[in-house]
Amino acid sequence: MSSNKQFKKDFTLQEPICDGGIERALEILKSGKLHRYNVNPGEKGEAALLEEEFAAYMGKKYCLSCASCGSAMYLALKSAGVNPGDKVLCNAYTLAPVPGAIENAGAAIELVDIVDDYTIDLEDLAAKAAAPDAKWFMLSHMRGHITNMDRIMEICNANGLVLIEDCAHTMGATWDQKKSGSFGIAGCFSTQTYKHMNSGEGGLLVTDDPDLIARAIIYSGSYMLYERHTARPDMAVFESLKTQVPNYSCRMDNLRAALLRPQLKDLDIQCERWNKRYRALEKGLSHIEGITCPPRDPKENYVGSSIQFSLVNQNEERIHAFLGGCLEQGVELKWFGNKEPVGFTSAYSSWKYFGELPYLANTQRILAVMCDMRIPLTFTLDDCKLIIEIIEQVAKTVLK
Numbered sequence: 001m002s003s004n005k006q007f008k009k010d011f012t013l014q015e016p017i018c019d020g021g022i023e024r025a026l027e028i029l030k031s032g033k034l035h036r037y038n039v040n041p042g043e044k045g046e047a048a049l050l051e052e053e054f055a056a057y058m059g060k061k062y063c064l065s066c067a068s069c070g071s072a073m074y075l076a077l078k079s080a081g082v083n084p085g086d087k088v089l090c091n092a093y094t095l096a097p098v099p100g101a102i103e104n105a106g107a108a109i110e111l112v113d114i115v116d117d118y119t120i121d122l123e124d125l126a127a128k129a130a131a132p133d134a135k136w137f138m139l140s141h142m143r144g145h146i147t148n149m150d151r152i153m154e155i156c157n158a159n160g161l162v163l164i165e166d167c168a169h170t171m172g173a174t175w176d177q178k179k180s181g182s183f184g185i186a187g188c189f190s191t192q193t194y195k196h197m198n199s200g201e202g203g204l205l206v207t208d209d210p211d212l213i214a215r216a217i218i219y220s221g222s223y224m225l226y227e228r229h230t231a232r233p234d235m236a237v238f239e240s241l242k243t244q245v246p247n248y249s250c251r252m253d254n255l256r257a258a259l260l261r262p263q264l265k266d267l268d269i270q271c272e273r274w275n276k277r278y279r280a281l282e283k284g285l286s287h288i289e290g291i292t293c294p295p296r297d298p299k300e301n302y303v304g305s306s307i308q309f310s311l312v313n314q315n316e317e318r319i320h321a322f323l324g325g326c327l328e329q330g331v332e333l334k335w336f337g338n339k340e341p342v343g344f345t346s347a348y349s350s351w352k353y354f355g356e357l358p359y360l361a362n363t364q365r366i367l368a369v370m371c372d373m374r375i376p377l378t379f380t381l382d383d384c385k386l387i388i389e390i391i392e393q394v395a396k397t398v399l400k
């Protein structure tokens with residue numbers, strides 16, 4: 001089929017680190033002072049500066065940089081007071097590090113169903129939040145889909161549910177003008193290569209709670225050097241905690257912080273660039289027969305660094321033919337319906353370490369037909385056009 005269009009770009013290729021980040025990183029490499037606490041008296045290290053700047057960006061009092069978003073979530077759960085055996089509510093559509101953080105905190109997971117626009121089922125949440133032993137809630141804004149946060153806060157407040165947000169895909173996003181990650185007691189972000197800022201690996205935790213951040217800083221492995229943190233509460237807060245909280249050693253280093261600081265300055269511009277590509281793709285894909293892009297709430301100001309769509313009413317055979325056909329023409333789609341966990345997709349049925357998990361009919365039905373595509377900023381608007389043409393061509397031949 002020589003007439004078939006071919007897409008040649010790499011779906012995992014991000015843009016290079018900006019010059020400012022590279023220059024500062026080289027200075028740090030030449031100094032040998034990579035460790036965040038390896039600073040001169042009174043000097044603020046890059047990690048501390050990043051924390052100040054990210055706290056300011058988020059409009060939050062405190063920030064801790066750490067090894068990953070997974071570790072930020074784990075530290076947030078522990079620091080908020082989750083005890084072994086406690087139950088943590090969590091939407092069933094999320095990525096493996098989220099249940100991993102819950103398991104790492106020794107907690108049990110209570111899965112909450114999702115609805116057709118891929119966000120959490122608010123009715124199921126309200127019902128499960130009403131249980132007397134429901135105290136903790138990890139809300140994962142999976143693939144950047146933000147649910148109605150007004151309703152979320154109503155449900156949390158009515159039931160005394162403590163909210164922690166997983167914002168790995170919503171860094172830079174807002175709900176009704178308020179930053180994603182600023183609703184709960186803590187917000188957790190990723191700076192892993194495929195997220196909105198790239199330091200290879202890395203995580204950021206923000207909060208206004210002095211006790212929570214003091215615990216998180218000590219947990220992260222501060223060796224009693226928490227004075228060198230500058231997005232922190234008064235030193236007195238640490239005094240009563242310092243021998244009560246263990247060191248889990250999951251800090252960020254100055255090198256990665258140096259890569260991130262200039263990226264933070266450009267974050268909002270980058271988000272807009274993602275959204276231009278997202279909107280072009282959404283518009284093109286939603287016109288294709290057999291493909292559904294669920295509408296998004298006008299209050300949701302998302303960051304379209306990836307796009308999801310559903311092949312509603314298509315059977316597994318046709319879905320396989322569709323995915324295979326797209327891949328043959330260079331368009332790499334992921335599918336959440338796989339029986340076995342593959343790459344960066346994750347279905348809750350593969351989190352067997354929790355023991356038997358309930359069958360959530362809607363989550364199963366929705367994931368079974370959900371496709372997912374990365375939108376790296378190395379793609380141009382013309383690239384998006386070509387991707388739409390290819391998907392349309394394949395859809396015409398294999399979808400009913």
Ligand SMILES: *Cc1c(COP(=O)(O)O)cnc(C)c1O
Pocket residue numbers: 067068069070071094095097098140141142143166168169189190191192201202203
């Ligand atoms: C990537 C991701 C995480 C974890 O981020 P890491 O920094 O890799 O630990 C958590 N939640 C979601 C939804 C993610 O996509």
